[in-house]
Amino acid sequence: MILSKNIAILGSTGSIGNSTLEVVRNNPMFFKVVCLTANRNVNDLARQVNEFKPNYVYIDSPELISDLKLKIHDTETKIIESKKDLCEILASPEIESVVSAMSGSSGLFLTNHALVNNKQVLLANKESMVMAGPIFKKFKHNIIPVDSEHNSVFQLIDRSVDFVSNIVLTASGGPFRELPISEFKNITKDMALKHPNWSMGEKITIDSATMMNKCLEIIEAFYLFDFEPEDIDVLIHPESIIHSIINFLDGSSICQFSEPNMQIPISYALAYPQRISSGRPSYDLAAKSLTFQKPDLKKFPSITFAYNALKNSANHCLILNAANEIAVDNFLQQKISFNNIFNIISDSFDLPDNEILDNIDDTVHADELYRAKINEIINKYYL
Ligand code: NDP
Ligand code: MG
Numbered sequence: 001m002i003l004s005k006n007i008a009i010l011g012s013t014g015s016i017g018n019s020t021l022e023v024v025r026n027n028p029m030f031f032k033v034v035c036l037t038a039n040r041n042v043n044d045l046a047r048q049v050n051e052f053k054p055n056y057v058y059i060d061s062p063e064l065i066s067d068l069k070l071k072i073h074d075t076e077t078k079i080i081e082s083k084k085d086l087c088e089i090l091a092s093p094e095i096e097s098v099v100s101a102m103s104g105s106s107g108l109f110l111t112n113h114a115l116v117n118n119k120q121v122l123l124a125n126k127e128s129m130v131m132a133g134p135i136f137k138k139f140k141h142n143i144i145p146v147d148s149e150h151n152s153v154f155q156l157i158d159r160s161v162d163f164v165s166n167i168v169l170t171a172s173g174g175p176f177r178e179l180p181i182s183e184f185k186n187i188t189k190d191m192a193l194k195h196p197n198w199s200m201g202e203k204i205t206i207d208s209a210t211m212m213n214k215c216l217e218i219i220e221a222f223y224l225f226d227f228e229p230e231d232i233d234v235l236i237h238p239e240s241i242i243h244s245i246i247n248f249l250d251g252s253s254i255c256q257f258s259e260p261n262m263q264i265p266i267s268y269a270l271a272y273p274q275r276i277s278s279g280r281p282s283y284d285l286a287a288k289s290l291t292f293q294k295p296d297l298k299k300f301p302s303i304t305f306a307y308n309a310l311k312n313s314a315n316h317c318l319i320l321n322a323a324n325e326i327a328v329d330n331f332l333q334q335k336i337s338f339n340n341i342f343n344i345i346s347d348s349f350d351l352p353d354n355e356i357l358d359n360i361d362d363t364v365h366a367d368e369l370y371r372a373k374i375n376e377i378i379n380k381y382y383l
Contacts, residue, residue: 005270008035008095010110011102013044015200016124016146019262020099021048023270026279031270034095037086039106040064046071053077055094058086086110091117097270099146100125103203104325105367108132112360115139122146122269126220130321132363133223134314140224144269149217150224151265152243152256157225166231168245169217171295172197172260173236174209181299187338189331197240197260206328210341211300216324218306219317229310234303236293241283259283301342308349315353315366322370323348326378336382344382348374 007024011017017038024031035056038045042064049057049072058080059068065079072079080086090098090113098114099122100107107125112132114121121139123129124146129136136143141159145151149169157164175194176187192209193202200208207213214234221232235245240260247253258264259280267278295303309316327344330336336344351373354366 004030004032005096006032006034006094007097007099007270008037008090008114009033009099009101010037010107010114011039011100011125012036012048013038013041014101014103016101016262016266017099020101020122020266020270021052023263023267023276023278024052027267027271027276030276035080035086035089037102039102042067042071049075049077056080056089087113090114090119096120097122099266099270100128101146103127103201105131105321108360108364108367112136115142118142120144122266124266126216127321127325129223130216130219130317131367132357132360133219133317134358135360135363137223143224144272145220145224146262146265146269147217147220148243148260148262148265150221150244151268153221153225153246155256155268156244156246156254161225161227163249164227165247165249166233167221167225167227168233168235168247169214169221170235170237170240170242170244171211171214172208172240173238173293173295174211174213176209176299177236177238184299184339185337189334192331192338196238198262202332203325203328206331206341207324210324210328210338211295211302212305212324212328212341212345214295215302215306216321218303219310219320222310229307234295236295237290239288239290241290257283257285301346305345305349313353314357316349318357318363318367319348319351319370319374320345322367323374326371326374330378330382336378340382344374344378347377347381 009017033052033054036054037058039060056078097120100111101124104127108128111128121143123143145154193205195205195208218232242255242257245255261280263278263280309320323345327341357363
């Protein structure tokens with residue numbers, strides 16, 4: 001049986017963070033939560049500390065530390081007061097596995113830090129992989145994907161891609177799969193935040209509505225599994241039961257399925273290479289009909305963006321991620337329309353390549369330069 005594993009959860013108050021803690025709650029004998037982190041949600045973070053009694057807790061907003069102190073005064077949990085101290089603790093032997101569940105580019109620095117310090121990383125934060133693919137690739141042996149499609153591919157082929165002809169990532173198609181393209185101009189923030197199958201954080205919910213989530217996932221799969229871009233396909237599957245399909249050279253295919261609940265891939269990643277209860281039942285295939293269709297690339301240029309970025313360079317993956325993140329932020333603030341998310345990403349593609357991105361400092365620096373340029377484009381043409 002699994003020995004107890006010491007874990008840190010970066011972004012414990014989010015959707016993935018909470019699902020991870022639910023799996024831990026169901027399997028207290030297998031996991032010790034050593035460190036929890038959040039950005040601003042001091043109430044949920046304190047509640048988690050009071051329940052899971054980690055050795056350490058970190059909140060990325062210094063002004064909230066005194067509030068956190070008050071809320072957890074009954075525990076022996078130490079509050080980490082600086083990012084430098086957090087880095088030391090993440091690198092220490094006290095922690096074996098790090099769940100990377102922060103949202104967007106905020107996850108890049110600490111995910112990289114965990115990897116370079118030889119920690120096993122349970123990777124939900126796909127944006128960091130898109131930004132630093134060439135660097136993270138070197139640590140692939142220590143990454144277990146949590147993203148449901150990639151976790152599914154990982155379950156099906158583990159680390160060997162022998163005899164595979166191509167892989168298929170499924171996509172729900174989001175809330176606007178059936179909406180005519182002529183209606184896209186009327187899409188509001190509230191409409192886009194209603195995902196039909198998954199309950200997730202705001203940024204990834206908008207990414208699902210634009211299908212930029214699948215764009216990021218094609219790039220994530222490229223770096224995780226080493227397939228050529230043309231061997232990574234997307235299939236619309238509105239019920240989100242089958243998470244990936246592997247087609248072998250001999251014409252045989254296998255797939256992995258479960259109900260759409262992140263506790264299942266998270267429990268697999270946490271217990272790998274063993275299995276534990278995720279707290280969810282097996283899926284009953286007789287429950288409903290499963291349907292499939294090709295993606296509509298006219299309505300959703302996002303999928304084409306992924307192949308274009310991969311054909312160009314790692315810089316283009318960085319640009320695409322930054323342009324999407326900034327555009328989504330503007331859309332959530334109701335400053336730009338839904339369609340302009342696509343237009344901003346498309347315009348940003350014309351930015352020139354910078355230096356070769358083979359270390360994290362250059363990647364962060366290039367990301368900052370690109371973001372400044374993308375903001376200029378948005379201010380000039382979209383606000
Ligand atoms: P949420 O927005 O629900 O949660 C994000 C977490 O990160 C919160 O704990 C938040 O803290 C923390 N955080 C955000 N910004 C910062 C920051 N600057 N510094 C420190 N902590 C920060 O996101 P999700 O859980 O939905 O997604 C997390 C990641 O997992 C994303 O990359 C997403 O693409 C990926 N993913 C998510 C899936 C899902 O089903 N949700 C499925 C597959 C992948 P606070 O609460 O204090 O703001
Ligand atoms: Mg996914």
